[in-house]
Amino acid sequence: MRIRAAAFAAALAVLPPARAGAAARGLELFTTVAEPDLIPEGIAFDPATRTLYLGSIRKRKIVAVSPEGRVRDFVPPARDGLWSVLGMKVDPERRTLLACSEVDGPGMEGFVPADLGKSGVFELDLATGKTLHVYRAPAGRHLFNDLAFTHGAIWVTDSEEGSVWRIDRRSGRVERYAPAGRLVYPNGIAIDPKERALFVADERTIYVVDLVAKSRRELGHSPGTRLGEADGLYFDRGALLAIQNGHAPIRVARFSLSSGLDRITGEMTLAEDDPRLPEPTTGAVAGDVMYLVGDSQLRAIGKDGTLWPREKLAPVRIYEMPLRSAPPQRDRRIR
Secondary structure: OOOOOOHHHHHHHOOOOOOOOOOOOOOEEEEEEEOOOOOOEEHHHHHHEEEEEEEEOOOOOOEEEEOOOOEEEEOOOOHHOOEEEEEEEEEEEEEEEEEEEEOOOOOOOOOOOHHHHOEEEEEEEEEEEEEEEEEEEOOOOOOOOEEEEEEEEEEEEEEEEEEEEEEEEEOOEEEEEEEOOOOOOOOOOEEOOOOOOEEOOOOOOOEEEEOOOOEEEEOOOOOOOOOOOOEEEOOOOOEEEEEEEEOOOEEEEEEEOOOOOEEEEEEEEEOOOOOOOOEEEEEEEEEEEEEOOOEHHHHHHHOOOOOOOOHHHEEEEEEEEEEOOOOOOHOEEEE
């Protein structure tokens, strides 16, 4: 679930300084991963073990972070053909980790030009880290970026093609659900627990897909509501949480939804221009908190794949942000 690294770097170069009072309330450092060249993007949470999983774009691996903050390799680099790791989700019932993986350029270690555009979803055993299934995109240029899942299907955004794919979990069949070119760089994706509505974010807005009626429309909202460029998108207690990082101000927002899940009824900014979150990508909701990578350092990878000198890189900082303690006066009701 990442935006174009070059565009992101350009946007960060012109960001204004953080505004006074914009810092996220209650944001605390959870742990630091002492691997500054990891270049993480996706993060996921296992409610059973309270373990966090962090995927690496650069090193083609996934690390596990214990509740005490201890870090270990969960999937070693490039095992079973794993590429750069993007959006991830834990399936607590099947005890698996679902991870989007793709080949986007030479910033990935072991890059082979002939593999450019290859993409897929890896399903991994949470107990062993072993690969159980690889759901591969068909031939062509693809970028499987983020995913959501139901009991019977996995839904995946394809940022390169501008589409959404549906993977049948019984047959393993990978089929387009939204035609190519219908969306502009779709990224974050979420689903409500009752599997009625699928939410898909692209550069401009957020769409809601009625999974019963099989219809799609833009999520209803008032003029001036900023919905675009949500890298991470999560359904949380009748609302959507969005990590919007495409341009200033970079923020984490909460959008309350109508009972029909088709319109935004309230908006709350949980974090905005916080200096501890200069380059967040995705998050992981864990009950009343969200875990965030403060600075993914995507801009550290040049167009030619070269990485900043190690002394310029910073350790990976994972933050914990409360979701229930934001001041109510910041909630802007939308009619």
